Amino acid sequence: MRLIDHYRSIVGDQIVEELFLLGKRLQGKTIQNINSTALGGGVAEILSRMIPLMAELGVEVWWDVIHGDNEFFEVTKKIHNALHGVDIGLSHDDLQHFLAVNKKNTQKLQRWGDIVFVHDPQPVALIKKKKKLQNKWLWRCHIDFSRPRPGVWRLLQKFIEKYDTAVFSAPAFARKLKIRQVLVSPSIDPLSDKNKELGQVFIDSVLKRFGIDKEKPIITQISRFDYLKDPVGVIRAYRMVKKYIDCQLVLAGGGATDDPEGAGVLEEVKNAAEGDKDIFVLHLPPDSHLEINALQRSSTVILQKSLREGFGLTVCEALWKEKPVIASAVGGIPLQIAHRYSGILTYTIEGTAYWIKQLIHEPDYAKRLGVNGKQHVKNNFLITRHIQDYLLLFLSLDNLSDVVQLS
Ligand code: UDP
Numbered sequence: 001m002r003l004i005d006h007y008r009s010i011v012g013d014q015i016v017e018e019l020f021l022l023g024k025r026l027q028g029k030t031i032q033n034i035n036s037t038a039l040g041g042g043v044a045e046i047l048s049r050m051i052p053l054m055a056e057l058g059v060e061v062w063w064d065v066i067h068g069d070n071e072f073f074e075v076t077k078k079i080h081n082a083l084h085g086v087d088i089g090l091s092h093d094d095l096q097h098f099l100a101v102n103k104k105n106t107q108k109l110q111r112w113g114d115i116v117f118v119h120d121p122q123p124v125a126l127i128k129k130k131k132k133l134q135n136k137w138l139w140r141c142h143i144d145f146s147r148p149r150p151g152v153w154r155l156l157q158k159f160i161e162k163y164d165t166a167v168f169s170a171p172a173f174a175r176k177l178k179i180r181q182v183l184v185s186p187s188i189d190p191l192s193d194k195n196k197e198l199g200q201v202f203i204d205s206v207l208k209r210f211g212i213d214k215e216k217p218i219i220t221q222i223s224r225f226d227y228l229k230d231p232v233g234v235i236r237a238y239r240m241v242k243k244y245i246d247c248q249l250v251l252a253g254g255g256a257t258d259d260p261e262g263a264g265v266l267e268e269v270k271n272a273a274e275g276d277k278d279i280f281v282l283h284l285p286p287d288s289h290l291e292i293n294a295l296q297r298s299s300t301v302i303l304q305k306s307l308r309e310g311f312g313l314t315v316c317e318a319l320w321k322e323k324p325v326i327a328s329a330v331g332g333i334p335l336q337i338a339h340r341y342s343g344i345l346t347y348t349i350e351g352t353a354y355w356i357k358q359l360i361h362e363p364d365y366a367k368r369l370g371v372n373g374k375q376h377v378k379n380n381f382l383i384t385r386h387i388q389d390y391l392l393l394f395l396s397l398d399n400l401s402d403v404v405q406l407s
Contacts, residue, residue: 004056006191011384019384022391023057031061031394032113036076036122038065039286040256041224042186042313043119043142049189049383050390059391062113066105066123071097073260076122082152083121084144084228084308090152102126115394122258124159136397139163142186143310144331145173164400167393169311170332180400182393185335186311187386188320188377193289195320198297206294210250210280217247217360220299222292222317224253225265225283228308230328233349235272235279237305240353242278245360249273252282252295297321301359301366305352309333316381319343319373324366326355336381342373 008016033051035043047063054061068076075094082088102125109126112133118126119140130137139160145168148156157177160166165180174181188195207214219238223229231251238249251269255262266283273279284291296302302318302325309331316336318325327333329345337343344355359366 002056004053007382007384010190010378011382015384015388019057019387019391022388022395023054023059025395026059026391029060029115029394030113031059031115031117032111033061033063033117033119034066034109034123034126035063035119036066036068036073037256037258038063040254040259042311044256045194045313046186046383046386047119049192050387053383053387054391057387057391059394064109066102066126067108068101068105068122068258070260072101073122073258076258077260079121079152079156080143081228082149083156085147085149087149088152090155095155099125103128115397118163121156124156127159127162130162136400137163138165138167138393138397140167140184141173141310142169144308145175146331164397165393170335172331184386184389184393185332185381186313186316187381187383188313188316189383190320194293195317196293198290198293202290203294203298206291207298210282210295212248212250212280212298214298216278217245217300218250218298219247219301219303219356220250220252220295221303221305222252222296222314223304223306224256224259225262225269226259227261227265228306229253230305230307231265231269232272233307234303234305234352235269237303237349237352237356238279240350241356241360244357246278247300247356247360248278248280250280250282250295250299252280252284252288252292254284254286254288292317293321296323299323301326301356303352303356304328304333305346305349306330306333312336315343316377319370319377322367322370322374324359324369325373326352326359336376337373338376341369342376343369 037044051061075098078088106126106129115136117138120142161178167182167184221234269281273281296318302323304312304315304327306328311332315325315327325343337345339345346352
């Protein structure tokens with residue numbers, strides 16, 4: 001049985017058949033994805049699941065990862081933070097290094113697709129190659145673009161506007177651009193190790209391995225150790241709850257090869273958690289999908305207390321498991337959670353603590369939020385819908401001149 005056939009029982013035959021029709025229309029075209037990490041974070045998570053499925057649909061698609069030294073990833077992390085609205089200083093040398101590494105990667109790449117699909121700012125300057133190739137280029141933004149720092153935005157804009165189309169995850173991220181902008185939400189794969197059903201024996205064994213007590217409420221946040229995920233804020237919210245309810249906190253995550261700040265943040269989190277044996281700071285290797293799945297499934301409440309968020313796949317992952325989620329109303333999270341219907345949106349540490357207490361005290365209500373959340377994810381954020389959007393987008397590139405420009 002092909003991989004794609006396993007999705008029929010979840011989304012129905014018609015959707016899978018439509019995907020095959022779209023795949024057929026793309027035959028003869030090559031699609032090249034380019035990003036900056038093969039491991040860690042949402043982009044790698046999605047591409048690793050999507051590419052084999054697209055190949056089964058008959059689409060010739062591949063994935064290249066650009067290489068950079070530590071200095072490059074320090075600079076791109078600065079750019080990433082600035083796009084999330086953080087005030088950073090990007091020096092002339094930073095910029096020169098950013099451009100030099102992009103240039104080096106352009107020279108190193110052996111082959112180019114008919115459609116080049118570039119993910120996020122790190123490889124954005126590869127676009128300089130377009131002039132020579134005369135192919136189609138898409139720039140896919142996975143990060144929160146609602147309030148970028150103007151200087152860094154202007155710098156990126158120069159590159160982005162050379163692409164044929166820019167793709168954003170949420171309407172709030174649309175910018176004034178001279179090129180076409182398209183909204184495509186990310187997705188989760190219900191059949192991946194991260195999201196598939198698990199047996200209770202395995203789930204219990206994971207809790208046991210980490211020393212977590214399954215009889216006490218478990219509050220969990222799964223995230224890379226990143227300031228913008230606010231893990232220290234999560235600890236503060238937990239401490240407010242802990243005064244009233246004997247509960248545990250799990251902060252689980254790893255790093256991404258393109259994120260140099262992770263080790264420092266992890267250190268801060270460990271310091272903040274010190275002395276409390278009910279806080280579990282778990283630094284997980286990148287292939288811990290089954291463990292993360294088990295932790296999510298055994299949680300009483302799941303948090304995503306991000307200060308900024310592109311989309312927040314972890315929210316979808318938790319909702320798919322029918323878990324009540326309390327998450328910040330930032331970036332793409334409000335697309336996933338309708339407040340008090342499919343989860344809880346909060347703005348502060350105090351609000352987060354208040355809702356953790358409420359949901360632990362009202363398990364029936366918490367369960368309803370999770371059930372509604374799963375339905376919402378099923379309708380909107382599964383990988384099959386995402387593939388369909390992408391295939392349509394690739395097809396639309398041949399008819400770009402017919403598109404009315406609104407900007
Ligand atoms: N993730 C993981 N291991 C970790 C931390 C996160 O596999 O240690 C996964 C998580 O389950 C989710 C993705 O990485 O699938 C994170 O995507 P999200 O959009 O939530 O945030 P990003 O890291 O892209 O900012």
